[in-house]
Amino acid sequence: LLGAKSGDAFAQWGGDRGEDRDRDGKREREPLVLKTMGSLYAGGGVVESDSGIFHFDHLYAYYHIPVKARKLPLVMWHGCLSPAWETTPDGREGFQPIFVRRGWSVYVIDQPRQGRAGRGLDSFTVARASLAGEVSSWNTFRLGRWVPPEPRTFFPGVAFPQDSASQAHYFRYGNSTGGPPITRTPEDRMIPVNAVSALLDEIGPTVLVTHSNSGQYGWHTRIKNDKVRGIVAYEPAAFVYPADDAPPAVATEDAQVAGITEPQLVAPEEFDRLTKIPIQIVYGDNIDFDTPSPIFGVELWRVVVQRAQQFAEAVNRRGGDVEIVFLPRVGLSGNTHFPFFDLNNVKVADLMSDYLHEKGLDRRSRKGRHGRHADVASSSGGDGD
């Protein structure tokens, strides 16, 4: 029993009893001890003929597999910024190294047509960059307010580093594009969902950690593939509902907000698959719950949180287990759209660790194998316990 040997470098990690969670980053100065690390591709399509071959719409995943990993890996699924899982704007460790330290196998993905993932098959054009995108994001991502020509301001007490180097890092997040944009059609939505489902077919049962735009994909991935054993969703903006129990309208005068938050209706028996797993939804600070706003990035969250409540109620009415956490209500203030890279991200990680423990998702593996991907499966622990 490797984990139980006294004097062993890994003894700190205990056994399968779930008592080895971190609190407040106490392990941040200790080494990370990995079994292996690397990257893989999953899913996507291929066209092939006598004249050649082309693969497209697969995803890319980087994995870090700790020694004596927990049974379920975490798949961290970006909104638009996969490196935001890796490192905070001020250069501290992000959720990827934090959860690897805590014994989780972590897969950080680039979804199809983005970053290191595959090119799309079809032609596409990217317009010359606009200076307005970051302005809108500043509001939407709740760093503060930015309404040109007034300069940008931070919210008082925002949990975001305000020095210029951190801002420069933040502004450089974002990926290249590998194909036509994935739109909000049901068809396009399945491109990333199918790729992640293919990943789970390789690596086995998993906890999905979604963010922002990938929140909606997380619901559909669970509907498609029961290897999703739990979901922690940071600031999802869109939700599914059963077609026989569509939620009432949420009034907004902002057409873009209405479009993004429009209920995605699925068959009742599909929806019911969401009742089989624990789901935690987390929102940060500086959300105005009551007052409609002419600013897209302000109005969005007023509508989103109502849609989230409708989703939670629909799942729970059918016997499911969804909880919504507003971070200020549990003592964490100032969080932006990116709680996992904010100044207090270790405390946010503690909340996630607590949740995963409470739901029995953080057990150590007896076998240490959690997938069929040859290299990872053969090297993902299994030395002891």
Place this chain on the structure above:
Amino acid sequence: LLGAKSGDAFAQWGGDRGEDRDRDGKREREPLVLKTMGSLYAGGGVVESDSGIFHFDHLYAYYHIPVKARKLPLVMWHGCLSPAWETTPDGREGFQPIFVRRGWSVYVIDQPRQGRAGRGLDSFTVARASLAGEVSSWNTFRLGRWVPPEPRTFFPGVAFPQDSASQAHYFRYGNSTGGPPITRTPEDRMIPVNAVSALLDEIGPTVLVTHSNSGQYGWHTRIKNDKVRGIVAYEPAAFVYPADDAPPAVATEDAQVAGITEPQLVAPEEFDRLTKIPIQIVYGDNIDFDTPSPIFGVELWRVVVQRAQQFAEAVNRRGGDVEIVFLPRVGLSGNTHFPFFDLNNVKVADLMSDYLHEKGLDRRSRKGRHGRHADVASSSGGDGD
């Protein structure tokens, strides 16, 4: 002296005596022990006005910093496939984990406009995918021959896994695009060079490990920034020469080959900066040195190796230290354009370890600090020795 403590998990790593190199992957089954890991951005430009802001043309780098890292990090600079440093097509560890295991801090970069790096500022269009690209690459990357409509074949004894899963992985390498293509103009060439130079200004003296298209950028990076302390170049295709000592023509009837391999003339005092560091250039197998070919990917290497010889002679005539290694001449056969992910990549890594040791580039740090990037610098070792 942490490294000297008996029974210590890190004692295996010895001190600063260079006797702790790996041979033949004997450490591949031991844990990787990291101080920290994460990603950063470097270089690039920014446009800012009253109406907003946009950052572009920066690079992305993922770093793994081992406990008690060697003094100089390795910066692994892709040709077109940054994940090719990470994992082999058949799922074994690539140069990134191999060299982290060997005590090196490793930075794997996505150069500007590619993968996870920044978007370019200007509009660009990507055409619908052609099935012909992989056909040309199959020849150019020397997996074998592929002349449609005949099916593709592997070279006899090629050091490449031939099962379908490995081929599917290989065909899915490649990054998304983040801006207009970087062309062969001197101006465009400086986009990636400037970004890597900015990275070195952050992380300090470095050994560059280049591949294919980035080989040329490596020369220019050393000319620009003396923090380049050594270069290992896998299969570079283009070279610089002093303007006062241009090399003779190498005849070829292939205009594309001529364009790629065209001498890049630089001022003699710039060229002389390449004489100050050790440079190793490595080529794989299945190169026809003598016979002109109508196939681009065959003809290319015949010309390239002549250009490489001219480069080595020019540097060495001026007192430099360039060596060219043809892997079959040192006992490794079957290597493709990607020796670092071929079946024998651990032996290729051993050659690199030997070279870096021979040139005194693999010393352990006394301070364990090798850069100014706050997080990395403060956590890149320095606990002992």
